[in-house]
Amino acid sequence: MDLLKAILIAIVEGLTEYLPVSSTAHMIFTSSFFGIQEDDFVKLFQVSIQFGAILAVVVLYWKKFFDFTKFNFFIKLACAVVPALVLGKLFDDKIEAILGSPIPIAIVLILGGFILLIIDRFFQNPSVVKEEDITIKKAVTIGFWQCLAMMPGTSRSAASIIGGMQQGLTRNVAAEFSFFLAVPTMLAVTCYSVFLKTYEHSQMKGYELILQSKDTITMFVIGNIVAFIVAFLAIKFFIGIIKQYGFKPWGWYRIIVGTLLLIYFSFIK
Incomplete structure (x- = not known):
């Protein structure tokens, strides 16, 4: 993977991470379409540039994240992220090994699309109109909904937003809480991938893969910058839509x- 392709993947990550369309699916398909070989560094890169996307949320909602007098906000996020940390550790790799190929992901994309077409009909009388009204119980329930995103193609954003609406949140509040919840969730996954995980083929830690050459360092830094800028714009666009x-x-x-992807990978690829 060269720098131009790294920037392309970072743009895709920034555009899709907070939209209900599955960033993982889009990065996998982008890599396949442009002939990017999925080696250990590419796998790490696709996860580590989430750090840039995380910063976009923190900057956009900086008043929330830096108001340390509201401990209840941080407690809710901490409780909500626990299901993803536990179930992700237990099942994420196994699920990805079974359903992580392009055709199952394309099918999940389609099925999720039909759900989004009808979702507004089911939750028409929301009772939670601001983040402060979200209880810890509701936050944890949304955290369990987020775990559906372990199935590639589902979308973490879509799962947590639908979970929020099922718990009585308005569309806007559900979307914003999904953004908030993404920060500890993605930060934990990124830290694990960079500092703790040993990659199968190279037998190297993530930070070793990043530091192995000037090119990989450059791709990591620029990739995160691009992901930050694009995610910042995408979040504002999504809320408006x-x-x-x-x-x-x-x-x-x-x-x-x-x-289109199902046709491509079934008959053309």
């Missing part, structure tokens, strides 16, 4: 893209 149109545009997007 769901306020005006709900989730239907993303549902149709998933169905169309999933169908």
Whole structure:
């Protein structure tokens, strides 16, 4: 993978991480389409550039994250992230090994699209109109919903937003809480991938893969910068879309893209 392809993947990550369309699926398909070989560094890169996307949320909602007088906010996030940390450690690699190939991911994209088309019909009387009204019980329940994203193609954002709406949150509050919850979730995954995980083929830690050459360091740094900028813009765009149109545009997007990818990987690739 060269720098140009690294920037391309970072753009895809920034665009899709907080949208209900599955960033993992889009990065896998982008890598396949442009002939990017999935070696250990590429696998690490796709996870580690989430750090840039995390910073986008922190900067956009800096008043929330740096108001240390509101401990309840941080307690809710801590409780909500526990299910993903526990179940992710137990099952994530196993699920990815079974369902991580392109065709199952394309099918999940399509199925998720149909769910987004009808989701607004089911939750029409929300009772939680601001983040402060989210109880710890509701936060933990949303955390369990987020675990559905362990199935590649589901979308962490979609799963947690739907979970939030099921718990009575408005679309806007559910989306914002999904952004907040992404910070500890993705930070934990990124730290594990960079500092703790030993990669199968190279038998190197993530930070060793990053530091192995000037090129890999450059790709890591620039990739995170690009992911930050694009994610910052994508979050603002997404909030505007769901306020005006709900989730239907993303549902149709998933169905169309999933169908095209299913055809591509079934008959062309």
